[in-house]
Amino acid sequence: METVLADFHTHTTSSDSSRSLKELISCFLEARMHYASITDHDTLAIYQPGVLEEAAASLGIQLETKDRRVFQITSEGHTVTLFSGVELSTKYIGNNQHLVGLGMRTIDDPEDIAYLDQLRMDRKKRIEEMIKEIDAKREQQEGVYAALGERPLSILDFYDDIGQDAMPTRLHLGAYLWRHYRFGSSARGAMQTAVNSNLESYRFSESAMTTEDAIQFVHKYGGIAIVPHLHRQSFEDIVQRGPAELSRAISYLKEVTELDGIEINPSHQQNPLYVALAEELDLICSIGTDDHGENGPTFYRTVAQHPDRVTLERRNITRIRERLGL
Numbered sequence: 001m002e003t004v005l006a007d008f009h010t011h012t013t014s015s016d017s018s019r020s021l022k023e024l025i026s027c028f029l030e031a032r033m034h035y036a037s038i039t040d041h042d043t044l045a046i047y048q049p050g051v052l053e054e055a056a057a058s059l060g061i062q063l064e065t066k067d068r069r070v071f072q073i074t075s076e077g078h079t080v081t082l083f084s085g086v087e088l089s090t091k092y093i094g095n096n097q098h099l100v101g102l103g104m105r106t107i108d109d110p111e112d113i114a115y116l117d118q119l120r121m122d123r124k125k126r127i128e129e130m131i132k133e134i135d136a137k138r139e140q141q142e143g144v145y146a147a148l149g150e151r152p153l154s155i156l157d158f159y160d161d162i163g164q165d166a167m168p169t170r171l172h173l174g175a176y177l178w179r180h181y182r183f184g185s186s187a188r189g190a191m192q193t194a195v196n197s198n199l200e201s202y203r204f205s206e207s208a209m210t211t212e213d214a215i216q217f218v219h220k221y222g223g224i225a226i227v228p229h230l231h232r233q234s235f236e237d238i239v240q241r242g243p244a245e246l247s248r249a250i251s252y253l254k255e256v257t258e259l260d261g262i263e264i265n266p267s268h269q270q271n272p273l274y275v276a277l278a279e280e281l282d283l284i285c286s287i288g289t290d291d292h293g294e295n296g297p298t299f300y301r302t303v304a305q306h307p308d309r310v311t312l313e314r315r316n317i318t319r320i321r322e323r324l325g326l
């Protein structure tokens with residue numbers, strides 16, 4: 001069984017990671033990855049002409065691409081093949097569910113561009129509503145929010161913290177609470193406790209397309225659609241109900257929308273089940289760390305970084321290339 005090192009689910013400061021584009025590229029090279037993708041939330045901005053080129057030039061490394069779907073990044077004799085990628089916000093059975101798209105072309109339909117712009121605007125509005133609601137609960141000393149103390153939350157301070165041009169996310173808000181209010185033990189922990197629970201404003205954007213429609217959206221632009229982190233979001237309850245229920249749900253997506261694959265996560269206890277399910281349903285088995293730098297989860301440049309955790313059978317790479325027509 002031939003294997004490669006791969007990571008098809010990572011983030012930069014273009015969405016909600018603490019790692020810059022240059023830092024993440026450096027991480028791929030240091031880890032001697034063979035294949036990777038940067039899948040920022042609801043944006044393919046880093047794949048626009050000039051962005052990756054500028055980062056590569058700054059790092060003094062070689063970058064080549066033919067169609068901006070696949071890039072070859074080379075440094076000191078080692079090459080990382082980088083597929084274009086995005087993590088789309090969707091709704092599955094009415095709940096928040098992400099979808100990874102790999103190898104997509106540049107989005108050029110004005111309606112699709114407007115849709116993603118609206119999704120990001122909705123995300124911004126949602127976060128600002130959350131900040132107001134959390135501050136009201138803090139002021140009323142309600143439940144866990146009493147631990148935030150007497151300092152009011154400020155939307156202006158929040159944007160000063162994450163950057164005025166950043167696309168705000170729940171993880172950004174968790175990081176803000178963690179760093180500035182000493183709330184929780186980590187950015188993700190603060191998000192889980194204060195942001196994902198007990199907030200009326202947690203409701204997801206009504207403008208988000210369904211997961212079924214999002215799979216077709218990915219295919220429209222020549223990409224392959226992967227359902228990530230099956231142990232979270234809409235699939236969490238399905239997984240808990242057992243393998244048969246999960247198989248039915250994934251089978252439905254494959255039959256109705258031609259879903260391409262599912263993702264395994266390094267060292268997750270359910271990975272054997274996901275690998276078996278991919279085999280059973282003849283799906284691509286993708287792999288992703290979901291690295292967010294200090295905002296967590298964190299993989300690169302930590303004690304968690306180990307090649308065994310990002311090992312993938314090469315036959316999955318072959319299938320990815322075939323599906324992308326490469």
